[in-house]
Amino acid sequence: MIITDTLSNFFSKIKNGYLAKKYKITQYKSKQIINILNILIKEGLIKSYQISKKKNNIIYIYLKYKNNKSIIHQIIRISKPSKRIYIKNKDLFKIKKRGIYIISTSYGVITDLQAKKLNLGGELICNIY
Numbered sequence: 001m002i003i004t005d006t007l008s009n010f011f012s013k014i015k016n017g018y019l020a021k022k023y024k025i026t027q028y029k030s031k032q033i034i035n036i037l038n039i040l041i042k043e044g045l046i047k048s049y050q051i052s053k054k055k056n057n058i059i060y061i062y063l064k065y066k067n068n069k070s071i072i073h074q075i076i077r078i079s080k081p082s083k084r085i086y087i088k089n090k091d092l093f094k095i096k097k098r099g100i101y102i103i104s105t106s107y108g109v110i111t112d113l114q115a116k117k118l119n120l121g122g123e124l125i126c127n128i129y
Helices: 006-019 031-042 112-118
Strands: 024-028 046-051 058-063 075-077 100-105 108-111 122-128
Touching: 006 024, 006 031, 006 058, 006 075, 006 122, 031 046, 031 058, 031 100, 031 108, 100 112, 108 112
Parallel strands: none
Antiparallel strands: 024 058, 046 058, 075 122, 100 108, 100 122
16 A cells, blocks of 8 residues: 555544553654654653664554543644645744644744744744644
């Protein structure tokens, strides 16, 4: 099976994992997914991840719950392969704040707060709350 949009597949697996109350999900590895996972760990939205020792292209993602409720309630994919959405730094201040936004910039994949501090804009990947 060929997956053309790996990020949408990744976000769907996280949502479905939380809905099914799973503690571990698997995902194919890519640099962008690892960067997003690092942000999710820093923000306290997932526990951790581990790269498989047997298969190097598989990642095990450990989900986090609080009082048997999922930490992540919604992941909304903003920029898609069919329609890329870019934002300037000054427009970041105009966004209605709900959760965190993940942005792909020239400095890598960062959150909206880091982009404001660094005075950067970029491609809006998703909104997580």
